[in-house]
Amino acid sequence: MSTLNCDLLVLGSGIAGQTAATHAAEAGLNVILAEKTAALGGSTVMSGGWFAFSGTEEQRAAGVDDSAELFLRDMQEVGEYRNDPALLHAYLDHQDETYRWLKEHGVVFREVEISSGQSAKRGHNTAITDVMATLHDQFAAAGGTTLLEHRATKLLTDADGRVTGTRLSGPKGDSEVTARFGVVLATGGFSRGTELLNIFAPGQLQAIPFGGRGNTGDGLRMAWKLGADMADMSFISGTYGSHPETGEVHELLTAYYVGAIIVNKGGRRFIDESLSYKTLGAAVLHEEDGLGVQIFDARVRALSHRGIPLKDMDTLEEKGHVFRADTLAELAELADVDPDTLEQTVARYNDVATRGGDDEVGRASLCNGVGELVPIEQAPFYAYPAKSLMTTTYCGVKTSAHAEVITVEGESIPGLYAIGEVVGGFHGAAYMTGSSLGKGAVFGLIVAQQAAQRAALAAHTPSGVGA
Ligand SMILES: Cc1cc2nc3c(=O)[nH]c(=O)nc-3n(C[C@H](O)[C@H](O)[C@H](O)COP(=O)(O)OP(=O)(O)OC[C@H]3O[C@@H](n4cnc5c(N)ncnc54)[C@H](O)[C@@H]3O)c2cc1C
Known part of the structure; x- marks a missing residue:
């Protein structure tokens, strides 16, 4: 040898x-x-x-x-x-x-x-x-x-x-x-x-x-x-935020740190979206099909930064991974989310974001204690279905x-x-x-x-x- x-x-x-x-x-x-x-x-x-x-x-x-x-x-x-x-x-x-x-x-x-x-x-x-x-x-x-x-x-x-x-x-x-x-x-x-x-x-x-x-x-x-x-x-967890058809190319989106909420297929939120995306990755595995859909509006969409990982909504929309619709009900149909529940969920979130009060999943900021909640109200509306990605x-x-x-x-x-x-x-x-x-x-x-x-x-x- x-x-x-x-x-x-x-x-x-x-x-x-x-x-x-x-x-x-x-x-x-x-x-x-x-x-x-x-x-x-x-x-x-x-x-x-x-x-x-x-x-x-x-x-x-x-x-x-x-x-x-x-x-x-x-x-x-x-x-x-x-x-x-x-x-x-x-x-x-x-x-x-x-x-x-x-x-x-x-x-x-x-x-x-x-x-x-x-x-x-x-x-x-x-x-x-x-x-x-x-x-x-x-x-x-x-x-x-x-x-x-x-x-x-x-x-x-x-x-x-x-x-x-x-x-x-x-x-x-x-x-x-x-x-x-x-x-x-x-x-x-x-x-x-x-x-x-x-x-x-x-x-x-x-x-x-x-x-x-x-x-x-x-x-x-x-x-x-x-x-x-x-x-x-004991802390191994995937990272939340990748489309189910993610291939070999990096595709993580964290629209939730700039104002999106995450709902399951039933249209309900299930976790404080401001937490670490590893914590979100563990939580989403308990939802139907392991899926959490990021829901956001035109204000959040405008924060996209092409070419910058985690922030690039432009490329994901071009790939056909982001849905867009003029109303939440239409968006829900496209993303296969319960429409009535989604509308109610967004209405409750918007109420907390505009008038204050306790959020239903305990969210008090956009990201880790920083940034005030902003209502999801400016059409068009967007949905990005995402799963947990075993990155690390x-x-x-x-x-x-x-x-x-x-x-x-x-x-x-x-x-x-x-x-x-x-x-x-x-x-x-x-x-x-x-x-x-x-x-x-x-x-x-x-x-x-x-x-x-x-x-x-x-x-x-x-x-x-x-x-
Ligand atoms: C999609 C994605 C996005 C991420 N984004 C970020 C980010 O923005 N910021 C951040 O801080 N972290 C991020 N991470 C995590 C970060 O990339 C990794 O944790 C980090 O790169 C690990 O570096 P490393 O040098 O330890 O290992 P790696 O970069 O994984 O390199 C290890 C190398 O060792 C080789 N190897 C394994 N076994 C052997 C062997 N027996 N003999 C010889 N070679 C061997 C492997 O083939 C590999 O090439 C991300 C990870 C992924 C997958």
């Missing part, structure tokens, strides 16, 4: 792995990036491209009042205080550096917007496929090696239990890679991992399967075998703030690191838009910096072996 040697072995080429690989290669390490599929980018290149950062130049230019303290509070509230504070603090301590590193590497944050779990406009939108292509080019330019269609199948350990490398299965058979300063699991979640979903969240198999084709939970399983602890496994799992191996994988006995596994969606404990019960691409980049940077430090230390020790 052939063997390759390197300083740092990164498994998985999404935002987490690519950030780690690029940064480490630029720091002078000999880095191998192994990717299971034939294409780079995993779920990252299918994503909406939103990064959550606070205190940025773009926020200041848009007059947004935000802070690390508010960011922390939002993360804890949306996560129901189940998140690991050490991971959250590591994110907040490194977000500015990461944001600047991304900009220095050519990333343009083209739009700042509020979204799931945020109480200030904190989502920074990027053209994510361009971001990933650029970071990979910079990795190659710094001398990094990429192995496509190389799936890590087994972690290699020495007699002391230190992870020294990985076995890879590739087009030409099996090979081994050894890494002096660490093996980094950046293998993403298991949104395509039917076996693991069956174990941890069988109810979620009703959601539309999505996410990177290679995201079946390999990294989680390999770390599990070595005794890794896990976190957040946001749970997995426990790590320290330095990305070391932690065992069930609370010890780190020497030589093994995990970053990105394969990690559990960061989000807690639900999810804030932008915090996953954000954490991939933040912890990618952290893990690369740590590896560079180990390499520097080893260069000054007689044995030359990393600590």
